[in-house]
Amino acid sequence: xxxxxxxxxxxxxxxxxxxxxxxxxxxxxxxxxxxxxxxxxxxxxxxxxxxxxxxxxxxxxxxxxxxxxxxxxxxxxxxxx
Numbered sequence: 001x002x003x004x005x006x007x008x009x010x011x012x013x014x015x016x017x018x019x020x021x022x023x024x025x026x027x028x029x030x031x032x033x034x035x036x037x038x039x040x041x042x043x044x045x046x047x048x049x050x051x052x053x054x055x056x057x058x059x060x061x062x063x064x065x066x067x068x069x070x071x072x073x074x075x076x077x078x079x080x081x
Contacts, residue, residue: 037062
């Protein structure tokens with residue numbers, strides 16, 4: 001039982017590492033949040049667009065990080081940015 005759990009933990013760790021390598025090598029903004037909208041992960045390119053490092057973004061509400069603007073009215077979404 002212990003060996004199966006240890007193998008599953010190792011497999012999960014390796015999969016997370018693969019995903020991290022892929023995400024860190026792309027030039028796209030990728031931000032993931034928990035169900036409450038708190039940022040858990042952000043790619044390094046975010047610093048070029050938000051003037052905040054991924055470490056500074058992590059733990060904040062997504063709506064405090066980004067500003068959503070209506071394309072037609074140019075009004076900002078309440079509570080964003």
